[in-house]
Amino acid sequence: MKKNTAFILIVLFALVVVMIAPFAGLTKIPLSVLKSTTGDTTEARIFYSLRLPRVFTAFLAGAALACCGVALQGMFRNPMAEPFTLGICGGAAFGAAIYVMFAASLSIYCGEIVFSLAGALAAIFLVYGLTKIKKGFSVGTMLLAGIAVNFFFSSLILLLQYVSDFTQSFMIIRWLMGSISVTGYSVPIWMLIFTSAGVIIISSQSFKLNLMSISDEIAIARGVNVKGTRKIIFLATSIMVAAVVAFCGPIGFVGLMAPHICRLLVGPDHKILTPASILFGGAFLTLCDTVARTLIAPAEIPVGVITALLGGPFFIWLLLKDTDSKSSL
């Protein structure tokens, strides 16, 4: 398949998913709601203040996670790199849990995001710091450090749950599973701000990411400030992960899968791979969320459960595929 054709197909896939998703659900939405924006019928109210914001949020969250994945995988030349394996999600989740437990009563403006951003940055400093102690930077060490940091933060969250009361504990558990239940447009707007900031930063690094995906030595020889670029990408990914974790919980595997599938479809050039992954990741999470809220409607499955159910086997397939051929990236 030609790479451009593949890209067009991804765009079409994203468009179709986003157009159909708001109509799926227990309440049948007639097409006529599109004509009246006033929201005077029950269907219109469901469509405009529940379904659409939810689809937008899911799409933006998926896009953000995929964008993080594509940048981290390119930068570290490792197919396993993503916000989860590098501990960024764990840190952000811990930050947000702290907020839910202790600071929610203070009602700080955008408190969840501030706390989860702080958590994400702390995780990065920890992971990066752990690799700095040993001279010579190795991606293997980095991923191991990331996994260690993730465990560390998971344990801290468990500790928080243990000392908290029943309602708070339930809130944290439910939120840790990942769920996109939003009403109104304040969440999608915040997601839009954070996601577009991150996406713009990462898209501007495409040329450098291409060089860094070959090797750090080659990137340096060609004039890329590798250390500086790493910092920029870490910052952009923490902004996006913080927003996703704060509003939707730590949703796994989208950041891992979307870049991989897109790399197979459109090739390794980040100028086309990044937008393709963003669209694919957005559409994929929207699809998962639609399944999550319709499968056992009126009840809901946490979306994180759906992505993990799909992601687990995918991860194993990736491991098996890698032992066959060394063309992982």
Place this chain on the structure above:
Amino acid sequence: MREKIIEIENLDFAIRAKQILEQISFSVSGGRRLFIVGPNGAGKTTLLRCISRIITDYRGSIKIKGVNLKTYTQKRLAKILTYLPQGLPGDIPFTAHQFVLMARYPHLSPFSVVSPEDENIATQAMEMTQTACFSERVLSTLSGGERQQVSIAAAVAQQAEIFLLDEPATYLDYKHQRDIHSLLAKINKTNDTTIVCVTHDLNSAVLNADTIIALKEGKIVFEGMPEEIMKEDILEKIYSKKFNFAQHPVTGQKIIVPDIIE
């Protein structure tokens, strides 16, 4: 004598307690070909990695065109010098053409837009290095020798004045070894590129270099003209073994021949 393009003074580099480079001082004039030889683990690659700023925590001074290496931005430095690692990674998913075009990075505007002129320069570099024939092939499908040629094509497209090469011809067959060295000679002559080349192959160093430096255990143990290194006592000091010599039938240059193992 041309101006000095690389000046190194009292360069020291250590990993933990292990001294890798010790009191290295030498300089290279523009347009010259310097070959660095020495036994395994002598610090040859580390030296190149210091000059190309992959290693930054060295002590001592490295000046490029009279300016301290540490004051350059990476992009400005890449317009002056480039580093060719010992073989490109085997799993590069880009085509040869994409890879060569990427070498235009230091010349691009902040928005990294490739201009038709960049395309032209990349195409010319591929023609000069005879890599145009596999420009649309993915690098991971090329042989080691072909990849090395593409690596040099990219360095040409980068328009760097100094090439720092780490074992460019090691592990290649005789034809590709010859091709690589004649390519480097051609680039040196037509573009006036300064060549700094690390090699294990004493004969190719002697036949291709203007100056030779020998490293042993992180120290410079020889610096001089090619004909000066081909002496029994000097080589024995560097490599801790005796050598057999012969004369090159065309140039009369003294060269070494393999040992007879009994």
